[in-house]
Amino acid sequence: MPMTTPKLRAELDGIPTYKPGRPPAAEEGGAPRPAFKLSSNENPYPPLPGVLEAAATAAASFNRYPDLSCAALTAELATRFDVPVGHIATGTGSVGVAQQLLQVTSGPGDEVIYAWRSFEAYPIVTQISGARAVQVPLDAAETHDLDAMAAAVTERTRLIFVCNPNNPTGTVVRRAELERFLDRVPSDVLVVLDEAYREFNTDPEVPDGVDLYRDRPNVAVLRTFSKAYGLAGLRIGFAIAHEPVAEALRKTAVPFGVSQLAQDAAIASLRAEAALLERVEGLVVERARVAGALAAQGWTVPETQANFVWLRLGERTGDFAAACERAGATVRPFAGEGVRITIGEAEANDIVLRTAEAFRKEL
Numbered sequence: 001m002p003m004t005t006p007k008l009r010a011e012l013d014g015i016p017t018y019k020p021g022r023p024p025a026a027e028e029g030g031a032p033r034p035a036f037k038l039s040s041n042e043n044p045y046p047p048l049p050g051v052l053e054a055a056a057t058a059a060a061s062f063n064r065y066p067d068l069s070c071a072a073l074t075a076e077l078a079t080r081f082d083v084p085v086g087h088i089a090t091g092t093g094s095v096g097v098a099q100q101l102l103q104v105t106s107g108p109g110d111e112v113i114y115a116w117r118s119f120e121a122y123p124i125v126t127q128i129s130g131a132r133a134v135q136v137p138l139d140a141a142e143t144h145d146l147d148a149m150a151a152a153v154t155e156r157t158r159l160i161f162v163c164n165p166n167n168p169t170g171t172v173v174r175r176a177e178l179e180r181f182l183d184r185v186p187s188d189v190l191v192v193l194d195e196a197y198r199e200f201n202t203d204p205e206v207p208d209g210v211d212l213y214r215d216r217p218n219v220a221v222l223r224t225f226s227k228a229y230g231l232a233g234l235r236i237g238f239a240i241a242h243e244p245v246a247e248a249l250r251k252t253a254v255p256f257g258v259s260q261l262a263q264d265a266a267i268a269s270l271r272a273e274a275a276l277l278e279r280v281e282g283l284v285v286e287r288a289r290v291a292g293a294l295a296a297q298g299w300t301v302p303e304t305q306a307n308f309v310w311l312r313l314g315e316r317t318g319d320f321a322a323a324c325e326r327a328g329a330t331v332r333p334f335a336g337e338g339v340r341i342t343i344g345e346a347e348a349n350d351i352v353l354r355t356a357e358a359f360r361k362e363l
């Protein structure tokens with residue numbers, strides 16, 4: 001028999017690989033230098049003691065499978081958001097739930113619309129599904145162009161992502177424009193409001209997606225415990241969606257995908273919300289300091305409501321990222337476009353500000 005390789009789906013050819021934010025490089029001999037990771041929009045604070053304790057307790061039984069239905073967490077979330085238990089679907093990070101949303105709505109011949117640039121997982125999960133990606137450029141203010149996105153809807157459209165605040169620009173869409181957009185989208189097209197950074201928003205005009213979902217069966221909201229709640233390494237996120245979308249998500253979930261550590265830590269986090277949101281407030285203060293200082297240095301900084309800032313550096317992107325890394329902080333470059341800088345510890349943010357100031361003088 002001639003040797004052949006297993007046949008894989010043609011749709012997988014050319015899928016961009018997800019690039020994780022770079023960790024700081026090891027010290028190169030000489031004097032020790034600070035090493036901060038500002039490349040993955042993580043929460044710089046370590047787990048709260050009570051949350052760590054909940055995870056450690058759960059770790060003592062990891063010879064057992066976790067609760068398949070995440071019942072205790074789901075009940076807690078349903079109360080917290082005042083939604084039916086059946087409207088919640090948990091998953092391995094909200095990116096896992098996003099992939100399931102594609103799986104349950106879209107396949108070859110279908111179209112998926114999202115702004116670009118936006119979260120880099122959207123093209124990946126779209127291509128895996130076999131559907132065609134329709135990327136609608138951000139407008140001049142680095143914000144979703146919702147009119148253009150509505151105009152891009154065809155009878156083949158199955159799903160639309162709206163990332164609010166948007167990764168990597170931090171920009172937001174506000175209530176009136178989002179409602180107008182939702183009114184224009186046909187009711188058989190699923191609109192996914194990805195609110196991974198919702199807790200960092202301080203603009204009262206930015207709607208809570210959960211309010212918009214309530215009387216719109218074609219709207220689903222994605223939330224995560226990875227950012228404000230600081231559980232990135234435990235992989236847990238969830239969708240709030242009407243039946244039958246939530247039901248379809250439960251059907252397609254990887255069995256036992258969400259560990260008991262993640263479930264118990266998420267419950268402990270919800271109960272420690274006041275302490276966690278205090279940390280978020282601290283990061284928001286830092287965000288204002290960083291954005292203000294960059295603007296004072298002469299940079300154009302789009303107004304951000306997330307835990308990061310965006311600098312459109314074009315061809316200088318790689319140089320800027322390399323300069324930050326040499327100074328002791330890794331940021332996230334998008335080659336030829338710009339740099340996303342996570343708001344971290346004050347010391348880390350200061351490294352970026354010093355680097356940005358020196359870099360600007362050389363421009």
Ligand SMILES: Cc1ncc(COP(=O)(O)O)c(C=O)c1O
Pocket residue numbers: 040041092093094095096119163166167194196197223224225226232235236237
């Ligand atoms: C907009 C957006 N959505 C979803 C996610 C996924 O987060 P997780 O899978 O950790 O919940 C991220 C992570 O960077 C993100 O930026």
